[in-house]
Amino acid sequence: MVSPGVPRVAGMEITILGTANAWGANPFELRWRIAPLIGTLSDARTVRFRKYCTSLLVRTSGVSGVLVDCGPDFARQMWEFRIQQLTAVLLTHSHWDHIGGLDYLHHFRSAPNVAERKPRIPLYATEACWDDVLRGRSFRYLVDNGIIEPHTLLPLQSLTIGPLTITPFPVEHGATAPGAVGFLFEEQGPEQTVRVLYSGDFCRLLPPTPEFFRRCFDLVILECNQWQPRDNGHTSFQEIVKMLQEGPLNSPLPKQLTLVHFGDHGPKGTASSYRDWREAALQQLHACGLERVVPDPDALIGYEGLHLRI
Numbered sequence: 555m556v557s558p559g560v561p562r563v564a565g566m567e568i569t570i571l572g573t574a575n576a577w578g579a580n581p582f583e584l585r586w587r588i589a590p591l592i593g594t595l596s597d598a599r600t601v602r603f604r605k606y607c608t609s610l611l612v613r614t615s616g617v618s619g620v621l622v623d624c625g626p627d628f629a630r631q632m633w634e635f636r637i638q639q640l641t642a643v644l645l646t647h648s649h650w651d652h653i654g655g656l657d658y659l660h661h662f663r664s665a666p667n668v669a670e671r672k673p674r675i676p677l678y679a680t681e682a683c684w685d686d687v688l689r690g691r692s693f694r695y696l697v698d699n700g701i702i703e704p705h706t707l708l709p710l711q712s713l714t715i716g717p718l719t720i721t722p723f724p725v726e727h728g729a730t731a732p733g734a735v736g737f738l739f740e741e742q743g744p745e746q747t748v749r750v751l752y753s754g755d756f757c758r759l760l761p762p763t764p765e766f767f768r769r770c771f772d773l774v775i776l777e778c779n780q781w782q783p784r785d786n787g788h789t790s791f792q793e794i795v796k797m798l799q800e801g802p803l804n805s806p807l808p809k810q811l812t813l814v815h816f817g818d819h820g821p822k823g824t825a826s827s828y829r830d831w832r833e834a835a836l837q838q839l840h841a842c843g844l845e846r847v848v849p850d851p852d853a854l855i856g857y858e859g860l861h862l863r864i
Contacts, residue, residue, distance in 0.1 A: 566718075566741050566748050567613040568773065570860040571631045572606030575779055575788075575817040576651035593828020593857065601857040603828035606631055607651040608754055608815040610775065614741055617641045617716040622737065623754060628655025635859065642715050643702070645679040646754040647727055647734035648686035656693055660701050674703040678713065680722070681706050682733025709735060710764060717741050723764050725756035728787030738766055748772050748864050751808070754815060755779075757787050763802045771808040772864045774847075775856070778813035781821045781834070788817065791835060798844050811847040814856040831855045 593603045607625030618639035623646055631637065640662055646652060656677075663672050679687060684704060688694045696702045707713070709724040722735040736753030749766075750773045779788035794813070797803045813835070820826025821834035832855045839845055839854075848854045853862060 565614065565743070566739065566750060566864045568750065568775070568862040568864070569611045569613070569635060570775075570812070570814060570856045570858060570862075571609040571611055571635060572625065572627055572858055573603065573814045573816055573856045574605060574607055574651075575815055576607065576649065577818075593832065593855075595852045597852075601828060601859070603816075603831075603855075603857045605858050607654075608777070609652075610752065610814075611635070611637065612718070612739055612750075614717055617718060620644060620715060620718065620720075620739075622646065622752060623652040624655040624659065625651045626654030628658045631655075632658065632661070640675055642676040642678065644707075644720070644722075644737060645677070645683055645687070646736065647731040648679075648683045648691065649731060649755065650691075652754065653687055653691065653693070656687075656696060656702070659696065660699075663701060674700055676705055676715075677702040678705045678707050678722075680709070680733035680735055683707075686732075707735065721764075721766065723766075724760040725753055726758045726760055726787075727755045728757070731755065731787070738764075750864060751775070753777060755788060757789055757793075759802060767802045768805070770806040771803075773810045773812065773862060774803060774808040775812045775814060777815040779815055779817040780819040781826075782819070784819065788815075791821075791838075795838065795842060795844070798847060799842060807844070807847055809847070810850060810853060810862075812853050812856050812860070812862065816855075828855060828857065 593601050606627035609623045609625055612620040618641050620641055621643045624643055659675055697704055707722045709722055712719050712721040719740040721738040725734050725736050727734040739750040741748045749771050751771045752775045754777055776794055777789050778791050780790045783790045783793055818824045820831055822830045835854055836851055
């Protein structure tokens with residue numbers, strides 16, 4: 555469980571708030587049992603898998619929380635993970651499973667009177683994403699009512715939030731998601747810079763590959779919507795393996811890989827369990843000589859509440 559407020563330890567902290575795709579678990583396969591799929595870690599702890607739409611929270615010294623995407627499950631995520639403060643919100647793209655919870659941001663500004671309200675929440679998105687959020691999705695009133703403060707992201711141009719340097723990079727996620735981006739989070743430590751790469755929904759990086767891919771990542775968090783490639787604007791596990799073998803994540807390899815955003819087409823077909831994903835993914839990574847990217851096997855397959863400290 556995430557403690558409320560600003561973290562008091564040095565280093566960057568990432569909490570996975572959700573790992574599901576837009577539709578979550580298939581109710582037909584679950585025989586209408588609308589409940590999360592259950593899995594077990596190596597130490598027999600039970601985890602809940604594929605419950606909330608994919609989102610994560612980044613914390614560090616002086617930063618109460620940078621929220622990446624705000625889907626329709628955000629009210630539940632706020633309550634379950636005790637999110638009481640937000641420093642800023644970043645959007646990867648404007649699909650509903652990534653923005654449908656923006657209404658709930660008003661809770662962070664609620665007060666008995668206007669004078670006691672907290673400042674507007676800075677929200678960052680690309681110009682194309684903003685166009686859809688404010689016009690196509692009718693969230694303009696959040697700006698007009700002083701809930702959010704809009705900022706425009708420019709791909710490969712960094713912004714600073716506290717000690718964090720955040721660089722958006724362009725990704726391809728199909729014609730319905732113009733301006734989609736992933737994010738590089740960097741924080742200068744006492745001895746070296748901590749580097750975390752995150753990409754939500756994507757099927758490929760847009761060329762040219764950013765120069766910062768040539769430096770080692772301490773943690774890489776990637777969408778893994780399906781086991782085999784499918785022409786649907788999403789990335790598969792097999793394509794991630796290729797990125798590690800000969801693609802932009804090959805040299806140097808990341809120190810830790812974590813996968814999120816799981817769809818219905820897993821290693822054992824529809825509604826594959828947490829254990830199915832974990833065992834099949836670990837087995838293939840070892841077979842390909844890529845076991846170095848999973849020093850913590852329990853962090854490979856993301857789940858709601860997975861807490862990563864770098």
